[in-house]
Amino acid sequence: MKKLVKLIAILALVSLSQISVAGDPVEKKSEMKMDHAMGTxxxxxxxxxxxxxxxxxxxxxxxxxxxxxxxxxxxKQALKDQQLELIKAEHIQMMSMHHPKMMKMDK
Structure with a gap:
């Protein structure tokens, strides 16, 4: 069961790339954007x-x-809430990088 939970956690992390942890500057992320024309x-x-x-x-x-x-x-619930906030921040960061037009419409 522990392995299953760890596997699920790993899969969630892999699928939710580009997390922006509270306190981490967004400038770091923007410097690392891929060259979309070249894909490199x-x-x-x-x-x-x-x-x-x-x-x-x-x-x-x-x-x-x-x-x-x-x-x-x-x-336990407080830790879960903290983890959910990290997942949410990662999801928002990922969406803003891959779908910037959609993120602007939501605001």
Whole structure:
């Protein structure tokens, strides 16, 4: 069961790329945008992007582990809420990068 939960968490993280964690500057993300005409990213920017994604994934995994280990229902729910906010921020960031016109219409 633990492996299934971890697998689901990993799949959710992979499918929800470009998380913008509260407090992380958005400027970092905009510097790493791919050249859409060429579909490429220079290697240094790609490595920076991957390091940021790795840190974001580690934060999500840490929260998942804390949620699974927590026995107090109130604390467990608070951790779940915190994780949901991270997922939401990642989703908004991803949508703004891939569908900027749709994001402008929502405002």
């Amino acid at each position: 990213m220079d290697e240094s920017k790609m490595m920076e992007h991957l390091k940021i994604r790795q840190e974001e994934m580690l934060k999500m995994h840490d929260l998942s582990n804390k949620i699974l280990a927590e026995t107090d229902p109130n604390k």
